[in-house]
Amino acid sequence: MEAPGVGRAPGPRPAGPDAEALLTAVALGDQEAFGQLYDLVSGPVLGLVTRVLRDPGQSEEVAQEVLVEVWRSAARFRPDKGSAMTWVLTMAHRRAVDRVRASQARTERESKAALLERTPAYDEVSEQVEARLEGQRVRRCLGALTERQRESVTLAYYRGLTYREVAQLLALPLGTVKTRLRDGLIRLRDCLGVTA
């Protein structure tokens, strides 16, 4: 079984304390540990936020907010509830989604055609070696989903749509979309060997 996170992936990152240990040190005010943690999480944070917001300037601003929030609220991290990367990216995704929903009504922002055309958005290539490897794994597993599951999951995660918006966009019943999101993620979990 493959461990969650990029921690085990081959890559240029020098060996050092894991993200959980760093985050625990950060919670006690260790700025040097924060610098190391930054190196581990800033790429995924910026990439994810950019994927959702699609505006480079705004994305950097939100990524910065998220990273500062990691520093500020590090004491809330509970290692028994999940990995540090999951904790940070959950926060990053929530921020990005809040921002995209607050910016303006989605109907004004984008047409239905534009939303569908840009989906699936997962096959763009990252410059980072680790991210590229991770991208390949995730892409392979996304390929194991049904097209409908993949569509729903990527619209929700990478575009920040609520399940109600996904249902409206795809002209599907609400319950169907909810089930697809769950089934899609479960299949993805099993394919990636995620154990939480």
Next chain:
Amino acid sequence: MNDADLHTATGAYVLNALPEEERIRFEHHLRDCAACRQEVAELSATAARLGQAVAAVPPPELKDRVLHHIATVRQEPPPVSGDRFSGRVRRRSLPRLALAACLAAAVAFGGVAVWQHQEAREARSAAQQQAAELAAVLAAPDARVTTGKLSDGGSGTVVVSRAQNRAAFVASGLADPPGDKVYQLWFNDGGRMRAAGTFHPARGATATLLDGDLGKASGMGVTVEPAGGSRQPTTRPVALMDFPART
């Protein structure tokens, strides 16, 4: 949403795809449903993989900006204990380091309050005044601290200074009260609740000085009340905490 619907909302929940109202309802459900909690943990980790898969290379100046910024941002206080049992409150006095961090956090909360009331001068000076009083309670040499989980998943910290005859309550991760309701604080005078002001949780954490003197209070409580507060609690407390023992 009925119960069956709730169990299937795990996917939408971890994707942040539930509308606000449904998210709150689902989070209530999570407290009572171990199966959903487990699934949410696993699917959150799965969703995070979707995030890692699109990592970008941040510009070097972003790191400079972030490191520069955090040097001026006070952190939330570290948890007092590993207590994870809902409704149970553990008690102890904080080690010196944690108390210092707690004090630092109080100043930062004051900063947040000040910032939020930027538009209103009056509110700003009130916030500054409260921040100062709050800092005084936290800085008191006899300050004692109790932390516990709140019934809705957040955590609460009570700081008591008997020398100053005041108490403060720091809420973290508290959900917004429903509708136009507010949270109300109470002194517990041996079973009789004495009103001690209301507050609305900021996103993140909120520190509030309890109105009035400590007096004979042996503890404090928090309830959800209509805007403006009530004379007596009208709902079940989200928190009921004993003050730390005298030492």
